[in-house]
Amino acid sequence: MFKNFHADAYFDDITKVSPEYLKEKGIGGIILDIDNTLIGHNVPIPDEKVLxxxxxxxxxxxxxxVVSNNKYDRVKNFSEKIGVRFFVHEALKPKARGYDAAAKQMGLDKKNIAAIGDQVFTDVWGAKRAGCFAILTKPLHKGGEGFFIALKRILEKPFIK
Ligand SMILES: [Mg+2]
Structure with a gap:
């Protein structure tokens, strides 16, 4: 079970993940987390570099x-703003349901999909359970996240290289 908490790859942020690297791994599609992967805390749109x-x-x-546990309006609006056509809202990560829906939309097998996110117990665990290639990035924004997320970051530590 603990193996599902270890990502397949670790990067500082999404811009460090090259298309060539993914294609070498047989990846044809990417599942994107929103908060702290594409944008920092309370930021409406990603940096130009991320876009x-x-x-x-x-x-x-x-x-x-885009696969997010957020509500329909937020995920739809965000996906439109960043020019991404496919999105899944209320994905209930780490459940596999959102990953299944994303694979269906992209028309790909889950083993050919990389999921990029910043949290071990939602993004990595969900991706591994679903059979996707799990990439963990460092959260874009640290601090100011509140007690429970801070606690979760501490619990995640043993699973991050
Ligand atoms: Mg996140």
Whole structure:
């Protein structure tokens, strides 16, 4: 069970994940987490650098799907703003349901999908359970997250290289 808490790969942030690296691994699509993966805390839209990187993924033929535990309006609006067509709301990560829905939208097998996120117990665990390639990034915003997220970060520590 604990093996599902270890990501397949670790990167500082999403812009460090190159399309070439993913394609070498047989990846055809990417599941994107929103908070602290694409944007910091209370920030409406990603940095220009992150947006450019998303376009680079697409130009390399990689499909993108936002998968979030957030409500429909937030996920839909956010996905539109960043120019990503596919999205899954109320995904209930780490349950597999959201990953299944994303795979269906992108028309890919889950083993050919990389899921990029910042949290071990939602993003990594969910991706591993679903059979996706799990990539853990450092959270874009540290601090100011409240007690429970701070606690979770401490519990995550043993599973992060
Ligand atoms: Mg997150």
């Amino acid at each position: 450019r990187h998303l376009r680079l993924f697409e130009e390399s033929g990689l499909k993108l799907c």
